[in-house]
Amino acid sequence: MGINRRDFFKILTAAGTAAAGSARPARAWQSRAPSDPVGCLVDLTRCIGCRKCEEACNRVNGLPAPDRRFEDLTVLDRNRRPDERTYTVVNRYTSEMIDERDQLIPTFVKLQCMHCQDPACASACIVGALSKKENGAVHYDVSKCIGCRYCMVACPFEIPAYEYHDPITPRVMKCTFCYERVQTENKLPGCAEICPVEAITFGRRSDILAEAKRRIKNNPGRYIDHVYGEKEVGGTSWMYLSGVPFEKLGFNSLPETPMPRLAETIQHSLFSYLWSPIVLFGMLGGVMWASKDKGDRADNHKDGGDR
C-alpha cells in the first residue's frame, strides 16, 4: 500500500501533538474602543421629519445636490437608505398610535453610520483605511482604500455605500461624524447643530447615555425602556430613544457581542507570532526529510495499493 491509513494517522497524531505542545493560551479578546468618546443621542419622539439634518449634512460635507429639494417632504413616502450621495436620510414610519385628533402618529428615523465602539468595518478593512478615532468617529482614509468593499460586507447596519459608477477612483461613502468640524474646529456635527427641535444631542457618550436614561425614567409613558446603541454590537457612538419598539422602525436586533470578536479571536489564536505556520513548516520539513531516503528505494514507485 502506498499511502495507507496508518501513515495518515501517524502524521495527524504528530500534527496534533506538535500543535497542542506549542499552542499558547489564546489571549482573551480585548476591545479597542476609546474609553470616553463623543456621541449623539437621537430622540425619535422629538423628530418632526423636517429633513434639515439631511440638508446640513449635504452642505457641510460638500455632497452632490439631491434630485429633489430638501423641503420636498414627499420624499418620505418611500423608505430610503443612506447612499453614496447621502450620508444620512430620514424615514417615516407609522404605527398604531393615534393622536387626540384621530391622526396616525408618525415616527421619523434618521439613519447614518452608528460609529460603533468596536467597528466591524474597521476590523475588516484590509488596509486599515477605516479606523476608530480617539474621539469616537469612525474615519475613512481614501488614500489607503483599495475598494475591496469588505467593510460593506462586515457592517451590521449596512451603512457604507460605494461609488459604483466611478470606474477608477470610487470611494466608500458614509457619515464622517463631521470629524474635522468636531475635532479641529470645535463645532457640533452639521446635523446636530441645525436640528430645530433638539432631537439630536451631541456630547460625551457617557453623558448622553445618562441623559437618555434620565429621560426614560422621568417619562416612562413616552419612551420604551431601551437605548438602542447602548449595548448593540458592544455599543455605538450614536444612540436612539424611541416611543415605538425599535423593531417596528427598521432597526435590526443585534447581539451585544462586538462583531469583530469571533473572527479576531480565531485569527489571533491561530496566527499570533505566526506560531502555527512555523510549527506546520517544521513538521512538514521533518516528514519530508524522513521520507527522503525512502524515496530512493524502489518501493516508492509502487502504485497506490489496492483499488
Place this chain on the structure above:
Amino acid sequence: MSHQAAPVKAKFWTPGVVVLAVLMAAGGGAIIARFIGGIGYVSNLTTARPWGLWIGVDVASGVALAAGGFTTAFLAHIIGRHYYEAVVRPALLTAMLGYTFVVLGLLVDIGRSWAIWKPMLYWNPTSVLFEVAMCVMFYLNVLYLEFLPIVVERFKGRVNLPGPLAALNAPVDGLLRLADAVLPKIMWVFIILGVVLSCMHQSSLGSLMLIAPTKLHPLWYTPILPLLFLTSAIAVGYPMVVFETTLATTSLKLDSEMKVLTPLTRITIFLLGLYLALKVGDMVVRGTYVYLLDGTAQTNAFLVELIFGVIVPWLMLLSPAVRRSRRGLFIACTLIVVGVLVNRLNVFVVGYRPPISEANYFPSIGEILVTVGLIATLMFIYRFIITHLPVLARPEQEVRP
C-alpha cells in the same frame, strides 16, 4: 523528479479552442466596459450586496479549486509518494493559472485596481482579508517558482530567439542553466512553504464571513467555517486533478491516467468523509438542521450542496467499481468539484442575506461574461502551455530518449 512529461503534440486551433476565443472576447468586452463605466455599469452589486459572482466564483472558488497544487505536492514531494508525480505537474499548472486568475478577477472586482499593492504597505493585522491577501500573494510567487523547473527543462540549451533578439540567446541560456543548478537544491523550501501558505489562506477564506453573523444564514455561519473551508479544499484537491486530467486527456486523445487516478481518489474517501463528518456534526451540535426543510432558496441550496456535492460522490467513491471506471470516477469527481464550487457560492452569495435591506441579487450579464471570459482564458492558456511545455505525462508507448 524524474517522471516522463512532454509537450503534447496536437493541433491547437480546434473548434473547442475557437469557442474559448469567442468567450474570451466577450469577457474582454465586459471588462473594458467595467473600466469605462465603473463596476455599477456592468454589475448588479449594491450597497447591500457588495460581493457577488466575482468574489464567489473568480476568487473564492478559484482558490479552492486550485487546491490540487498543494495537495499533490504534499503527496509526491513531502511524503515522497513519487508514484503520483505524473499528476503533480498538471495540478501545479492548474494552481498557478488558478491563482493568477484569482488576481485578475480581483483586479476587475476591486474599485481601485491600481491600488492593489497597497496592502503590502498598509497592514491591518485584525483583517482576515489582509491575511488572505498576503498568503495568496506569496503563494502565487511560490507557484511560479515551483513551475520554473518545467520551463528550464524545456528550454535549457535550446534558447533560440527570433531575429535581433538572438543576441540574448547566450545570456538567457546562462540564466536557465543557473536556475537549473540552484533550483533543485532550494526547492524543498518552496514546496513546504506552498503547503503552509495554502493551509493558512484556505482556512482564512472561511473566516472572512465570521464578521457578519447577522448576514450569513445559520446553516453556513459556524465558528468552524475556517476548518470546513480547509478540509473541503484538501478534499477537493485530488478530485480536481481527476477532473482536469480527464478533460485534458479526453480532448487531446491521450492515455487516461487511470492507474494513478484510481488510487489517488481512494485517499479522497477519507478526506471527503472527514469533511462530511465535520459538516454534519456541526449541524447537529448547533441544531441548525431545523432549517433544513424550510423550503427557502437558501436551505434548498444547502441541501443540493450537501447531497449532490458531498454525500452522493462519497458513496460513489466507496465502490471500487466506480473508482476503476473512467466514467464513474469522472462523474464522482465532477460532483465533488461542483459541490465545492456551490459551497463557496452559497457562503459568499446565496447564504448572504442582509437583514435590513433584504436585497435580492442575481448576477448581471456583464458579471457572468467577465467570469466566463476569465475561465475561458484560463483554459486557453492551459492548453497553450501543455502543447509547448512538458506538463502532461508522455504517452506510454513512447520511450523516453
